[in-house]
Amino acid sequence: DAKTTQPTSMDCAEGRAANLPCNHSTISGNEYVYWYRQIHSQGPQYIIHGLKNNETNEMASLIITEDRKSSTLILPHATLRDTAVYYCIVKWYNQGGKLIFGQGTELSVKP
Amino acid sequence: GAVVSQHPSRVICKSGTSVKIECRSLDFQATTMFWYRQFPKKSLMLMATSNEGSKATYEQGVEKDKFLINHASLTLSTLTVTSAHPEDSSFYICSARAPSAVVSSYNEQFFGPGTRLTVL
Numbered sequence: 001d002a003k004t005t006q007p008t009s010m011d012c013a014e015g016r017a018a019n020l021p022c023n024h025s026t027i028s029g030n031e032y033v034y035w036y037r038q039i040h041s042q043g044p045q046y047i048i049h050g051l052k053n054n055e056t057n058e059m060a061s062l063i064i065t066e067d068r069k070s071s072t073l074i075l076p077h078a079t080l081r082d083t084a085v086y087y088c089i090v091k092w093y094n095q096g097g098k099l100i101f102g103q104g105t106e107l108s109v110k111p
Numbered sequence: 112g113a114v115v116s117q118h119p120s121r122v123i124c125k126s127g128t129s130v131k132i133e134c135r136s137l138d139f140q141a142t143t144m145f146w147y148r149q150f151p152k153k154s155l156m157l158m159a160t161s162n163e164g165s166k167a168t169y170e171q172g173v174e175k176d177k178f179l180i181n182h183a184s185l186t187l188s189t190l191t192v193t194s195a196h197p198e199d200s201s202f203y204i205c206s207a208r209a210p211s212a213v214v215s216s217y218n219e220q221f222f223g224p225g226t227r228l229t230v231l
Contacts, residue, residue, distance in 0.1 A: 043224045100157060
């Protein structure tokens with residue numbers, strides 16, 4: 001599975017959009033980009049995933065560049081409860097691929 | 112739907128004892144479950160893949176005789192930390208892969224809430 005690179009930490013003001021970048025320059029054509037988050041002392045929570053088109057759900061939006069070498073997770077109106085570690089993971093979709101977690105980005109939403 | 116539970120949520124034991132952690136898929140059958148461990152301020156590290164009815168597959172560097180995994184049914188996998196020592200103190204998390212009938216367009220793997228093990 002391709003490796004991902006994320007900033008170690010980011011801050012965001014409450015109510016503003018949080019934009020979390022991820023680089024995955026070695027991604028292959030059949031690999032999807034997944035985002036999970038982990039609130040302190042809890043299990044990871046799925047957020048969103050995509051292949052090449054931009055995706056949106058009730059939690060977030062995922063913007064994937066045309067060359068698929070990077071992506072951005074957008075939390076449109078961050079709240080204090082969005083404070084968590086956000087993991088960008090690349091893997092094969094629904095083909096038995098393991099989720100291998102990198103270091104993630106620690107997002108702190110501040111009042 | 113697609114809820115995964117773990118029991119216990121927290122356990123404290125003496126050095127040298129064995130501890131069993133259960134992972135259950137509550138509303139779906141999971142042929143595959145995964146076990147992770149996480150040290151403070153660190154990321155999740157995959158320990159092993161647990162397949163129902165067969166032996167677990169361990170990641171490189173994980174001692175299979177130390178961390179016994181049993182996936183005896185489609186809704187239950189257990190991780191036993193044998194002869195636990197203080198360095199085994201960690202947060203243990205399981206996940207379960209849902210079958211295609213349960214998977215929606217959004218996700219296939221669901222995580223439990225984790226078990227915090229402290230070995231004195």
